[in-house]
Amino acid sequence: xxxxxxxxxxxxxxxxxxxxxxxxxxxxxxxxxxxxxxxxxxxxxxxxxxxxxxxxxxxxxxxxxxxxxxxxxxxxxxxxxxxxxxxxxxxxxxxxxxxxxxxxxxxxxxxxxxxxxxxxxxxxxxxxxxxxxxxxxxxxxxxxxxxxxxxxxxxxxxx
Numbered sequence: 602x603x604x605x606x607x608x609x610x611x612x613x614x615x616x617x618x619x620x621x622x623x624x625x626x627x628x629x630x631x632x633x634x635x636x637x638x639x640x641x642x643x644x645x646x647x648x649x650x651x652x653x654x655x656x657x658x659x660x661x662x663x664x665x666x667x668x669x670x671x672x673x674x675x676x677x678x679x680x681x682x683x684x685x686x687x688x689x690x691x692x693x694x695x696x697x698x699x700x701x702x703x704x705x706x707x708x709x710x711x712x713x714x715x716x717x718x719x720x721x722x723x724x725x726x727x728x729x730x731x732x733x734x735x736x737x738x739x740x741x742x743x744x745x746x747x748x749x750x751x752x753x754x755x756x757x758x759x760x
Contacts, residue, residue, distance in 0.1 A: 607749030613673025620679035629728035630736030637740035660699020674743035710746035714739030
């Protein structure tokens, strides 16, 4: 088998799932994800943006999107900021678990752009501030993995 490495290029339609909770942060993550997809050669009409109430809902929406068979990858964006109660652990942990489950069950890349931070300042740093844009990074990871999977499937089909 040859070496296979995913490249940052289009391999089909992309769904970007975005939490409205902490929208100040998530809109910046979305900007980064869209910029990455457009820079990779996708057209805006190949990108579906799905807004959801919060990070907890990302898993169900990702599962529904994956089940359509329409997408080459998904990008999930959210921001969970630690507070004074254990709510943070439940939301962050369940969002990660659900998104991972969707990726494995459907063999579909899910770029994980859900920030789990202690403060809003940390979230803003990771949404286009000094720490870069994790939305851009999540989209790049999803696109590169989708390309690698497409190469694997093409290799398998050739046998």
